[in-house]
Amino acid sequence: MAPEERPSFEEALEQLERIVEELSNEEITLEKSVELYEKGLELSKICSETLEQASLKIEQIDIRKNKDH
Numbered sequence: 001m002a003p004e005e006r007p008s009f010e011e012a013l014e015q016l017e018r019i020v021e022e023l024s025n026e027e028i029t030l031e032k033s034v035e036l037y038e039k040g041l042e043l044s045k046i047c048s049e050t051l052e053q054a055s056l057k058i059e060q061i062d063i064r065k066n067k068d069h
Contacts, residue, residue: 009050012043019043 007015019040023033 006046007043009047012046012050016040016043016047
C-alpha cells in the first residue's frame with residue numbers, strides 16, 4: 001500500500017471492524033472471504049505498526065522526562 005493510500009489508524013480499525021462483520025456472514029463466498037482476509041491482514045499490519053510507533057514515541061518522551069528530573 002502506497003503511503004498516500006495508507007489509512008489512518010482509526011480508518012484502518014474501522015475498516016477491520018467492517019471486514020470482521022462481513023466475514024461473519026455465512027452467505028459470503030470463499031473468494032470474497034479470502035479477499036477480505038487479505039485486506040484484513042494489511043489493515044492489521046497498519047494498526048500494529050502505528051501502535052508500535054506510538055509506543056516507542058511514548059517511551060522516548062518518558063526517557064527524556066526522567067532525565068530532566
